[in-house]
Amino acid sequence: MEESTQEIIGKDNSNYLPVFSRYQIVLDRGEGVYLFDTEGNMYLDFLAGIAVNVLGYDFKPLVATISEQAKLLIHCSNLYYTRPQAEAARKLVELSGLDRAFFGNSGAEANEGAIKVARKFAHSIDKNKSKIITALDSFHGRTLATLTATGQPHYHEGYEPLPGGFEYVKFNDIDALEKLVDDQTCAVMLETIQGEGGVHPPNPDYFRKVRELCDKHRALLILDEIQCGMGRTGKFFAYENYGIKPDVVTLAKGLAGGVPIGAFICTDEVANSMKPGDHGTTFGGNPLACAAANVVLDTISQKSFLDHVAEVGKYFKEKLVELQQKFPDLIRDVRGEGLLLGAELSKPGRRVVELCMKRGAIINCTVGNVLRFVPPLIVEKDQIDELVEILFMSLNDFSEEG
Numbered sequence: 001m002e003e004s005t006q007e008i009i010g011k012d013n014s015n016y017l018p019v020f021s022r023y024q025i026v027l028d029r030g031e032g033v034y035l036f037d038t039e040g041n042m043y044l045d046f047l048a049g050i051a052v053n054v055l056g057y058d059f060k061p062l063v064a065t066i067s068e069q070a071k072l073l074i075h076c077s078n079l080y081y082t083r084p085q086a087e088a089a090r091k092l093v094e095l096s097g098l099d100r101a102f103f104g105n106s107g108a109e110a111n112e113g114a115i116k117v118a119r120k121f122a123h124s125i126d127k128n129k130s131k132i133i134t135a136l137d138s139f140h141g142r143t144l145a146t147l148t149a150t151g152q153p154h155y156h157e158g159y160e161p162l163p164g165g166f167e168y169v170k171f172n173d174i175d176a177l178e179k180l181v182d183d184q185t186c187a188v189m190l191e192t193i194q195g196e197g198g199v200h201p202p203n204p205d206y207f208r209k210v211r212e213l214c215d216k217h218r219a220l221l222i223l224d225e226i227q228c229g230m231g232r233t234g235k236f237f238a239y240e241n242y243g244i245k246p247d248v249v250t251l252a253k254g255l256a257g258g259v260p261i262g263a264f265i266c267t268d269e270v271a272n273s274m275k276p277g278d279h280g281t282t283f284g285g286n287p288l289a290c291a292a293a294n295v296v297l298d299t300i301s302q303k304s305f306l307d308h309v310a311e312v313g314k315y316f317k318e319k320l321v322e323l324q325q326k327f328p329d330l331i332r333d334v335r336g337e338g339l340l341l342g343a344e345l346s347k348p349g350r351r352v353v354e355l356c357m358k359r360g361a362i363i364n365c366t367v368g369n370v371l372r373f374v375p376p377l378i379v380e381k382d383q384i385d386e387l388v389e390i391l392f393m394s395l396n397d398f399s400e401e402g
């Protein structure tokens with residue numbers, strides 16, 4: 001007999017490390033932009049595994065490629081070459097305008113690699129050039145170095161001693177950054193658009209000035225595009241919106257459409273500080289993950305696909321602004337680019353997420369009061385209308401609950 005929903009939840013509750021506060025449903029399968037639970041309920045999904053399922057669910061070319069690659073070769077050591085990895089690296093180099101790509105298995109690993117390559121490069125100039133400046137309210141991952149890079153103290157608590165050399169600055173505050181950057185600065189590491197920290201886009205000329213400060217002090221600019229890259233803003237990389245290029249950029253989340261992967265891409269100048277043996281990975285960039293990434297990259301890098309994201313993103317943002325006008329006391333701000341949008345509430349938002357779920361939509365709330373929308377990039381306008389209607393009714397319920 002099949003296990004019931006309650007049995008599955010009970011089994012997980014007694015065996016899995018209790019680090020997530022989970023919603024009480026068991027997800028089973030997906031189709032397009034919809035998810036289904038074990039009770040047969042259907043959900044319009046505007047979270048997409050946190051910006052991971054960029055092509056939605058059951059995207060035929062992705063499923064076919066993964067199945068074919070699984071038959072051929074799931075994994076082999078990085079001591080040998082594979083066709084999917086060579087091809088995925090070529091694509092990332094071409095799309096970024098940078099020179100060298102390296103694959104890991106997650107966002108944290110991608111950032112960890114970016115930090116390592118930056119330190120090697122900076123130490124080749126001056127062995128004291130170690131300082132890495134990151135932003136307050138940033139999010140860079142959960143390994144010790146990346147959680148230290150994360151400018152939110154509550155992620156650090158209890159894990160001390162933390163790796164040294166990290167300093168924090170207010171995002172979007174160029175004067176504060178100018179005071180902190182000096183010749184001992186190894187890198188400035190920023191999300192191009194802050195995601196977990198509450199969906200904060202940069203001021204229009206912020207990155208141009210950050211780039212200038214980095215150049216002046218020979219500090220590297222590392223951009224974490226794990227959440228905002230992969231076409232999410234309507235450009236392949238979010239930095240393309242601001243007319244600059246980083247020295248190192250990281251990707252993960254959407255890169256293989258749901259198969260675990262991460263990558264950093266850097267210039268030759270930075271890459272040349274690494275020799276054989278200086279970094280490595282067992283699983284990273286294996287043929288299964290890279291074959292999946294190749295399908296995603298081919299699909300998303302099409303101009304027509306990126307234009308679709310920009311167009312539906314603009315439409316969605318307009319709808320959220322209209323909603324803000326209907327709930328002026330509740331919705332404080334609507335912000336974001338493309339399909340990385342946030343609605344800041346004047347109250348905690350978890351209850352709104354629950355109310356939406358009851359009405360058949362999955363959304364997310366970050367930093368307590370920012371509703372975050374990161375749907376699959378294939379989402380259409382009528383599905384946005386459906387979400388906005390559910391959100392409207394849920395906000396009504398929420399207001400009535402008081």
Ligand SMILES: *Cc1c(COP(=O)(O)O)cnc(C)c1O
Binds near residue numbers: 140142253
């Ligand atoms: C999700 C995320 C990470 C961490 O990725 P993991 O795969 O969870 O390790 C890092 N940076 C940003 C901007 C992210 O959104």
